Amino acid sequence: METKVKTIMLKCMATLLVGALALACMFPFLWMVSASFKNEVDVMEFPIRLIPRTVNWNNYATVWLKSDFPNYYRNSLIVTSITLAGTIFLSTTAAYGFARLKFRGKNLIFGVYLATLMVPVQVTLLPKYIYFGQMHLNNTFYALILPGIFSAFNTFLMRQYYEGIPYELTEAAQIDGASHFRIFWQIMLPLTKSGFVTLLLFSFTWTWNDYINPLIYCNKEELLTLTVGLQRFQQAQSTHYALIMAGCTLALAPLILLFLFTQKYFIESFASSGVKG
Numbered sequence: 001m002e003t004k005v006k007t008i009m010l011k012c013m014a015t016l017l018v019g020a021l022a023l024a025c026m027f028p029f030l031w032m033v034s035a036s037f038k039n040e041v042d043v044m045e046f047p048i049r050l051i052p053r054t055v056n057w058n059n060y061a062t063v064w065l066k067s068d069f070p071n072y073y074r075n076s077l078i079v080t081s082i083t084l085a086g087t088i089f090l091s092t093t094a095a096y097g098f099a100r101l102k103f104r105g106k107n108l109i110f111g112v113y114l115a116t117l118m119v120p121v122q123v124t125l126l127p128k129y130i131y132f133g134q135m136h137l138n139n140t141f142y143a144l145i146l147p148g149i150f151s152a153f154n155t156f157l158m159r160q161y162y163e164g165i166p167y168e169l170t171e172a173a174q175i176d177g178a179s180h181f182r183i184f185w186q187i188m189l190p191l192t193k194s195g196f197v198t199l200l201l202f203s204f205t206w207t208w209n210d211y212i213n214p215l216i217y218c219n220k221e222e223l224l225t226l227t228v229g230l231q232r233f234q235q236a237q238s239t240h241y242a243l244i245m246a247g248c249t250l251a252l253a254p255l256i257l258l259f260l261f262t263q264k265y266f267i268e269s270f271a272s273s274g275v276k277g
Contacts, residue, residue: 029252036060036246043241059246063233069250071222072229079144079214079225080207086149087203092196095158096184100170110159116152125216132217143217144225148207154199161195162188197265204258226251 030050035043036059038052063069098110128147129138137143165188173183189196211227218224224232230251237243 032245033249035242036249038242040240040242043245056242059242060250063243063246063250067233067236067247068221068224068229069226069233069247072224072226073250075141075223075229076208076226079141079148080204082141083145083148083207084200084203086145087151087154088196088199090149091151091154091199092158092189093184094155095162096180096188098155099159099162100167100183100188101180113152114156117156121212125212129216138217139220139223141218141223144210144213147213148210151203154203157199157202158192158195161192165191194265197262201259201262205255208255 031048034050034052037055037057039054039056042049042053098106128143132138132143137146169187169191170183173187178186209227210225211231214223214225214228218228230247233247234244237247
């Protein structure tokens with residue numbers, strides 16, 4: 001009986017500790033959203049009030065109508081959607097090739113492919129800038145889209161999910177006359193739905209939040225993406241914290257909505273990876 005009581009107490013303490021840590025991590029986000037609905041004089045009040053006395057919707061209208069936020073959003077959506085479509089297609093198909101096709105030097109090629117993950121992004125910034133300049137790609141969306149399409153991590157991620165599918169399934173499909181494309185489309189992808197959603201979330205987040213590449217390769221005002229545009233907006237509104245918080249909330253809204261709609265498969269991917277060992 002005492003052992004059972006101790007177990008319950010330990011579980012309660014662990015739950016409280018995890019809850020406190022989760023609240024500490026969420027508090028900056030909650031304060032940001034709260035401040036975006038406040039009047040300017042109420043943003044820095046202490047003690048902190050998460051529920052505003054009066055809700056000020058004009059902050060969002062000001063950010064959207066009296067700045068270049070619509071242009072920033074449009075540019076980010078263009079770059080993110082094209083990059084996302086490209087990296088999903090290339091990563092899933094390349095992962096299928098590494099997981100199921102048999103060809104000479106496959107492991108060596110895959111090892112070299114993964115070795116590119118060891119190279120820091122900062123090391124390749126100058127070579128890419130010179131290379132894109134020679135190809136006249138600087139100050140175009142191509143300088144952001146083309147490098148983002150190829151991702152060794154995404155390929156490795158999907159390959160691990162494909163490796164978890166028994167070979168007997170694909171062998172049986174091949175005996176029945178199914179082509180590799182049909183096996184990939186009708187067997188591999190449906191069975192790795194959680195991995196596909198994880199790939200979608202990671203790729204969308206990385207591209208949407210990318211700051212350094214748009215800052216270096218696209219410095220024309222009409223080509224600024226949301227991350228660089230938000231920094232310009234912050235400089236212009238340096239003392240208007242309510243407007244800055246409204247802009248930050250607008251920038252995060254697509255990520256939050258995407259996660260809310262896909263969290264079931266995202267959490268499932270972690271649960272399934274923990275069971276496979």
